Amino acid sequence: MVDLHDNNPPHQVVIIGGGFGGLYAAKALSKANVNVTLIDKRNFHLFQPLLYQVATGALSPADISSPLRSVLSKSKNTSVLLGEVNDIDPTAQKVMVGSEAVPYDTLIVATGAKHSYFGKDNWEEFAPGLKTVEDAIEMRRRIFMAFEAAEKETDPVKRQALLTFVIVGGGPTGVELAGAIAELATKTLKEDFRKIDTSETRVLLLEGLDRVLPPFAPELSQTAEASLKALGVDVQTKTLVTHIENDIVTIKQGDDVKEIAAKTVLWAAGVKASAMGKILTEKTGVESDRAGRVIVEPDLSIKGHPNIFVVGDLANFAHQNDKPLPGVAPVAMQEGEYVAKLIQKRLKGETLPQFKYVDRGSLAMIGQHAAVVDLGFIKLRGFFAWFFWLFIHIYFLIEFDNKLVVMIQWLWSYFTRNRGARLITGKEVVKPVPVESNEHYQPAKTRQPLNV
Amino acid sequence: MVDLHDNNPPHQVVIIGGGFGGLYAAKALSKANVNVTLIDKRNFHLFQPLLYQVATGALSPADISSPLRSVLSKSKNTSVLLGEVNDIDPTAQKVMVGSEAVPYDTLIVATGAKHSYFGKDNWEEFAPGLKTVEDAIEMRRRIFMAFEAAEKETDPVKRQALLTFVIVGGGPTGVELAGAIAELATKTLKEDFRKIDTSETRVLLLEGLDRVLPPFAPELSQTAEASLKALGVDVQTKTLVTHIENDIVTIKQGDDVKEIAAKTVLWAAGVKASAMGKILTEKTGVESDRAGRVIVEPDLSIKGHPNIFVVGDLANFAHQNDKPLPGVAPVAMQEGEYVAKLIQKRLKGETLPQFKYVDRGSLAMIGQHAAVVDLGFIKLRGFFAWFFWLFIHIYFLIEFDNKLVVMIQWLWSYFTRNRGARLITGKEVVKPVPVESNEHYQPAKTRQPLNV
Structure with missing residues (x-):
């Protein structure tokens, strides 16, 4: 049993990854008597479910991103560290960010998946x-x-x-x-x-x-x-x-x-697991599945390392039914929050029952006017599903200024069908189009000389 | 005198550049009995005066950009061509976009300046x-x-x-x-x-x-x-x-x-003139100033080529007083509109008095709460100047959906001082910071082991 008086040096939690899993863990720890360091290679949380709206010119990247520092600015026990973790030492209890060593008492790995x-x-x-x-x-x-x-x-x-x-x-x-x-x-x-x-x-x-x-x-x-x-x-x-x-x-x-x-x-x-999966396997001997996801224990820790947790898309959690939980945002959020709660329980010498995912349903948007929503007990389609989709997505966009702007952009595009963010940007902006077969460019009609 | 019956093949106007000068010329020609081809190497018009807001994380690029095609979609006499002009042939009256030749009767060059x-x-x-x-x-x-x-x-x-x-x-x-x-x-x-x-x-x-x-x-x-x-x-x-x-x-x-x-x-x-200035000088013999800007005639055409006009930052117009007009958006807009009007007059066998810039003032924003506005007859400072700055900038943002979103973003940032678009993106996202002098990373307080 740990004494929780203020003069005790706090327990150090390191979280790798500021996606849904990592960020929800950090937020759930913001009032706990721990120090939190959240490490991410990007300076923002990305609301991935809406990325397709950026890809099709309806929203801007900043509309679906929130700077991690500003999301966590009021969590005074939390530091954000911009960098990429390239190694873990479970014996010395530290992670390496470049040549910097960051020590931990509890580690939460939430680096997700790539395609x-x-x-x-x-x-x-x-x-x-x-x-x-x-x-x-x-x-x-x-x-x-x-x-x-x-x-x-x-x-x-x-x-x-x-x-x-x-x-x-x-x-x-x-x-x-x-x-x-x-x-x-x-x-x-x-x-x-x-x-x-x-x-x-x-x-x-x-x-x-x-x-x-x-x-x-x-x-x-x-x-x-x-x-x-x-x-x-x-x-x-x-x-x-x-x-x-x-x-x-x-x-x-x-x-x-x-x-x-x-x-x-x-x-x-x-999708396959991010590179941290391989590092974890090598350094801790934990098993991973064919997609590289780390097999986790019923409490989301990894075998033989009760102070290392894996949450979100990187985790293979198959303790509810045989199939692992899907790589979707609600699973990551609930896992992050569970681990945050478990850490606080352990600090009091208590524990928690094993993690259990509460499936609140699935939803998908088809075009700007239709959606399907499967809440288990009820299935929605058409306009109500669309409206529900909108509400849920806006509700979970982390910061309010984004929510407001995104809502207005959507209402606007709903009524006008416009997509203002269709910018062609990037390195090769005007990629030469093969023109072998092209005639000389001819305006639609023939020309008339000007009398000057 | 040209006969304007419908069965006449229309006069072909080619505009190079979709900035303020080129776009305002195109819009002013949208009801004219001419064919217009607007060529730009980007697919969007950029509201450059607000670029500093993107650089400092307050707005997203799409907030201050409008797709050229959508701005001009209702101008049925106008085609947009995405491409870079690499040559002009004033004798054959055509411009080259890669290997494509685009013929013109009247050419408006509005390619602006670079730093x-x-x-x-x-x-x-x-x-x-x-x-x-x-x-x-x-x-x-x-x-x-x-x-x-x-x-x-x-x-x-x-x-x-x-x-x-x-x-x-x-x-x-x-x-x-x-x-x-x-x-x-x-x-x-x-x-x-x-x-x-x-x-x-x-x-x-x-x-x-x-x-x-x-x-x-x-x-x-x-x-x-x-x-x-x-x-x-x-x-x-x-x-x-x-x-x-x-x-x-x-x-x-x-x-x-x-x-x-x-x-x-x-x-x-x-700033200096864009590369088209040099091409014009070489191909037409027109003079340019030290910054590479093309010296234009009182009607914004170039010497010896009454059907080639230069407008905006690329033009050196010094016919009002000795100093050339400054490279600002209002000058470019008025020049573009003047040339559009002159072309229509010429098609009727008429002409226009020489171009005259109407200076409606200058304005600049200092931080989120102060601005200075110089309208000549009145000078504003502080909140009123800020409000005026806001109004003018929103008024001139071309498309309404941008205006609405930008206005809300601004009102929001005015009240919260937040800047949501502070994403670090690009090729080298996590540029390694020199760490020679860095100690190993130490969390703010010392650590407390966890009782598991």
Whole structure:
């Protein structure tokens, strides 16, 4: 039993990662008699579920990000350290940030996941994924550059490839991306071009299983598919991607093999654990699963190291039913909060029952007007689902100024279908479009000389 | 005299550049019986006067940008072409975009200016300027990384250099940057760090002439200087920068030479004409001034080429008094609109009196609460000037959805002093900070082992 008088040197908690798991742990410890150091390689918390809105030009990165220091500025027991952890020493109880050693009494590892190409890492160049702000800006650049290039292209076959968007993976991110791109093409950009008809855009959503949104109830998958089709999305289930290279996606449906000519391919399929998983395995001997996720104990600690916890997408927690908990924000939040509570209990010499995830449901947005919500006891679709989706997402955006701005942006885009953030930025802004087949540029009508 | 019946092939106007000059020309031609092609290397119009708000984390790039296609979507006679013009052929009347030739009857060149280091181009690496969205994001990265590095630095001398910000140039951009950084340090970030006191930040504003805001009335320069000093900015006038290298700015004040140790140096001093100025000089024989600006005729055309116009920052128009018009947005807007009107008059066989700039005043913001406004007949300071500044800037933001969001962001930041967009993004996100002098990282208090 530890004496909790003020003159005691406080217990040191180190948290690696400022995503949902790490940040919710830190916030839940803000009034505890501990010192907290939160280490992240970025200076902001990112609301990842809305990244697809950045990728499709509806929101700006800052709208869905909150500076970690400002989220935690009132937690006076908490320091934020900007840096990347490259090693852990469980014996000396410290983590290494570059050449700096940061000592801990309790360690919470919450470094999440990155996208995985199932061993085909060369696909990344042709089919970028969506995990960081930079990913979203790159996706946004590709989407809007494709329309620009199509406007200049005179060869109808090449033009069709430029106006074909393939999204690999029919989970929430894939469904939301497909819906947003279809709306972009048929509504937002409709009046903007002079030579192409953007409503001829083809959006394909490829899913390996037999329905989109596999974690949802089957009837909601059907609703989602119907909503996507109403937006013009070509939904292909039971479809495997076997090859991706520049402009060509090869798919397999049963025994059929097909090639799709598409300039823009977006990856919303597999994820794998971040690099900290491997470090933990090497340094502590803990087991990990095929995706690199760390197998955790019922209290989210790792075997033989009761003062090291793993939460969020990096953890494989399979103590409720056989399947590990999914890599979604609510799981990470609840795990972070559980560990924070457990640390405080332990400091009093007490303990907690094992972690239990309370599933409050799943939800996904399809375009700007439809959504599906599966709360277990009730299933919502259409406008009410859309409104509920909006409410939940805004509610969980951490800082109020973001909430307000995002809400207004959404209400605005709901009524106008506008997407103001469709900036093409980045290193190669004007990537030269192949012009071999292009005639000299000809304005729509012939010219008339000016009398000066 | 030209016959204007509908079956006539329309007159082809090509505009290079979608800044204030080019965009206002295009908009003023939207109902005219001409075809317009607007060529820009970016797909958006940028509201440059607010770029400093992006650089200091108050606004996002998309808040001050409007997609050119959407601004011009209702101008059915106008096409937008994304690309960079690399040559002009005034004899064949065409411009080259890569290998594409775009023919014109009338050409409007509005490619603006970029920052100039007065021949010391190697300073750019140490003292970035502020002309593009990428510039602003790089400036934002440097500003916020400096605070992060200071938080980690244990050597007090190095820490002071990290907390020293030098802004070169006391024009509106320099004044606005200095005020914003001072407020950031003393207000926004005050509670965010645990080891540094951000209010010890030193912000220096260096100006070569004898007062800041030289184009304004002297009493407003005094007000601006007093407001800056109240915010803690160290204003140094009659100060020349003679050398910039990593961490050191060398200045000359009279005969005194001093060195300032500063990690972050921001350039808000000279500008020079964009590359199109040189192409025009070579291809048409038109004269240019020392800054590369093209000398224009009283009707903004260039000598010997009445169908080529230059407007905005690229033009040197000195027909009203001896001094050329300044490179500010109102000049560019009025020039663009004048040329649009002149083209329409010429098509009717008429003409216009020479261009005359109507100076409606100058304004600058100092921090979030003070501004100076010089309307000629009236001079405003303090809250009214701030409100007026806000109103004018919001009024001229091209698209309404941006206006609404920016207004709310501002009202919010006015009341909370928050700056939500302080993301550190870009290629080298976690630039390793030199740690030679650093001790091993030590949490604020000593540690207490956990009883598990």
